[in-house]
Amino acid sequence: MKISTKLLVIVILTLAEISLTLWSVFEISKGAKFHQLNSLHLKYSAVFSEQVDKLNSGYQIDTDMLRHTIEQIRQQPTECLAQVNILNEIIMKQIGTYHALGICEQDIIESNNALAILDKFDNKEIDEESAIVELKNYVLIFNENSSLFEKPIADTVSFVMRTMIPMVIFISLFNIIFIGYMSRSISGSIRGLISLMSSEGNNDELERKIDQNVSGELKELLDVTKERLTNEIMMNEVNEKLEAVVTARTRSLEKANSELEQFAYRTSHDLKAPLTSTKGLARFIIQDIEGGQLENAKDDASKIVEQMGKLESLVEGILSLSAANSDVENIKALDIRKLIDESKEPYSGDLESMNFKVVESIQLESPMISEEVRVKQIIDNLVSNAIKYADKAKEQPCVNISVYDDLDNYYLDVEDNGLGIPEHRQNEVFQMFKRFHPTVNKGSGLGMSIIKKHVDSLNGSIEMKSSEKGTKFSVVIPREITE
Amino acid sequence: MKELSVLIVDDSEIDRYILTRQLRESGVKNIFEQDDGSSAIKQLEEFEANSDLYEGKFPPVIIFLDINMPNLGGFGFLKKFAEVRKELGLESCVIMMYSSSERQEDKENAYQFDFVKDYIVKGELTSEDLKRKLTPFC
Incomplete structure (x- = not known):
């Protein structure tokens, strides 16, 4: 049950208890009121009896005064009937005191009859003597009604007290117990949650426990x-x-x-x-x-x-x-053979004088599509390095250039049998202004860093293996992804 | 003028040529050349052999030293030379920097070594300047 529902139940129970208590008090006080009305009835009956007794002693009949006293007597049962509600009637019927109401009604009728006697006397329909006899008779009736009325009312009040007070006590006790239980249940679930949250264990287990218990x-x-x-x-x-x-x-x-x-x-x-x-x-x-x-x-x-x-x-x-x-970005299909030829051209004299052998192998499934300026400068610098740093001590200086492709990449390998790069300086190859054979060739020291920048721009990679036997550069350039 | 021996350490052939010619004009006859710091150190380390080989001309009294060289640059040479100088007793041997760099930083770094006696900026050196610089050593 939700906490708010529990709190609502507590409020309703408390309200019920309070209303029942108030109603009991009201009913009991009503019983007291009936007693009071009956005392008034007795009092006015006594006044009436006194006035009638005076008539016997030879006083003149004062119809106005008598009529006023009778009306005051009639006032009590009238008020009594007005106070009674359906619930009172049901209770009175159940405990056998309902006839008290009949006494009230009877008393009102008798009062009216007494008033009618006075009317007749005023109209001279009856004489004074018989009027006094009649009025004496009503003195007895009113007194009797008063004494008859007392017992059922006392019974009713005592019944109400006997039943209501234990009921109020019982409901109060029940409320105390029930509200206590509810509070325990609310604070219990909060405490349970606190201990659950402060327990150790992994999150999944905790979430499972929370789903089960909270x-x-x-x-x-x-x-x-x-x-x-x-x-x-x-x-x-x-x-x-x-x-x-x-x-x-x-x-x-x-x-x-x-x-x-x-x-x-x-x-x-x-x-x-x-x-x-x-x-x-x-x-x-x-x-x-x-x-x-x-x-x-x-x-x-x-x-x-x-x-x-x-x-x-x-x-x-x-x-x-x-x-x-x-950003160069002029992507087109390249004529690799032409690019290689162009790279050799400035060295045609050296190639001849050194008897330098250039082996070319181009095996492309489809023409290479890339940025011409970048690829050209990569090839130019690799080929010219191979030629410039040829090892004249070797019988046949040569360079192998091979270009091929697969589904993902283009590959460019340039392998020479030149001077190679000293092992301890191979990590400097792609840095700017690095020269490794200053006596052999006065290069700017920029060639390899130019290659590296172009390869990076094309999202490719370049690797180098070098020894005294020569140097091999392997360039991998991914295919352009055409959308 | 006494027979003054000098060593030029510079990777630029043309700069060695220019300095050599200026030195000859100033009357220096014994000029050794090296194109790199490490080969220059090597030559100094082979002290005895070279002393025999170039009788009376080795070791050089002045070393003209470039800064930017591929293998062992000028500053690398200075560090090694500081050790070699003590080992071989080359205390009379001094160094004149010979570089195209005009950076103050480079000058300060060079003068940290007490045996660096001068800093010559390439292209600014006239034959007259050179004669004046050499006079104390003659």
């Missing part, structure tokens, strides 16, 4: 609390996740910032180096021309050309890097 308002309270807690926990989780995201972003921004600083430092250094060298060389040329050493001047001039070439390639590298950072 109902009504307490269940509602639990449900609402649970919902609120769940929301709060969810909010906390969301906040924590947001914080983690912010922290990660901040860290990546910090990293980007420090990379950028490093980049600016290295770029300015590497851009400046060929310029300062050129300045020194130019001074020598002036000196040599002045001193007539034209051969020397010529040598230094060709060194300037070399420096300028270096500067040019560095600037190109930086431009490619910024292209690698920006």
Whole structure:
């Protein structure tokens, strides 16, 4: 049963008890009222008897005074009948005191008859003597009615008291017990819930127990609390996740910032180096021309050309890097063979002089669809590295380029038998401005970081295996998902 | 001018060429070159062999040191040199930084080593400057 229902039952029982008690008091007081009316009836009967006695002693009949006394006598049974309700009648019939009401009615009729005698006397229909005889007779009747009325009323009142008081006591006791039981049941279910909630054990078991043992308002309270807690926990989780995201972003921004600083430092250094060298060389040329050493001047001039070439390639590298950072997104079907040919072209002279062998294998089920600029720069840098860092000590310098695909990815492998990358520096390969064979080739040190940026942009991956025997780069680029 | 021996440590061939020519113009005849910090350390470590090989010319009195080099850069060299210098008793050997970096930070880092006596910015060095810098060692 719900707590509110239990409380309602308690209220109804209390109300019933109070009304029953009040009703009993009212009924008992009504009995007292009847006694009082009967005393008044007796009193006025006595007055009437006195007045009639005076007539015997030779007084004149004062009809007005007598009529007034009779009317006062009649007043008591009239009031008595007006007070009686149906319930009283039923009780009186049950306990055999109902005839008291008959006495009242009879008394009213007798009073009316007495008044009629006085009327007749006034109209001179009867003489004084017979009127007095009649009136004496009514004195006896009124007195008798009063004494007859007393007993049934006393019986009725005592019956009401006998039944009502035990009933009130009984109901009060019942209420005390029942309300006590209800309170225990309410506080018991609250205590039960408290011990259930503070018990150990996992949540599923707890929920099962709650479903079995808790109902009504307490269940509602639990449900609402649970919902609120769940929301709060969810909010906390969301906040924590947001914080983690912010922290990660901040860290990546910090990293980007420090990379950028490093980049600016290295770029300015590497851009400046060929310029300062050129300045020194130019001074020598002036000196040599002045001193007539034209051969020397010529040598230094060709060194300037070399420096300028270096500067040019560095600037190109930086431009490619910024292209690698920006969104190129010109997706189309690529002619891989053409891209490989283009990558070899600037080195055609070197390839011939070194007797360098290039093996190409293109096995694509379908043409590669990707961003041309990025794929071109990946191929260009891998192929040119293989050629630039060829190991002249080896009999036959060579590079194997193979391109193939499956359902998910495109694969580009470039394997050479060149100088390789020293083992202790292999982790620096994809960093900017890293050169591993400065004496062999004056690269900008940007090539591999350009490749890495392009591969990342294409959501791909690149791996490297390198030893003195050579280096193998394996690039995996996922197919574009066309919607 | 006394026979002054110097060592140039720089990965840039062209910068070594420029400095070499300026040194020759200043009258320095014994010039060693290394393209990397680690090979320069190695050369110093092989002290006895080189002393025999280049009689009277080894060890160098001045080392011109670049900062940005691929394997062992200038600052890495300075740390190792601080050890090697004590081991081999090269206390008379000093270092002049020779870099294109004008960053104050780089200068401060270099001067933390008491044997670094000068910081030359590439491209700003004229032959006259160089002669003046070398005078105390002649």
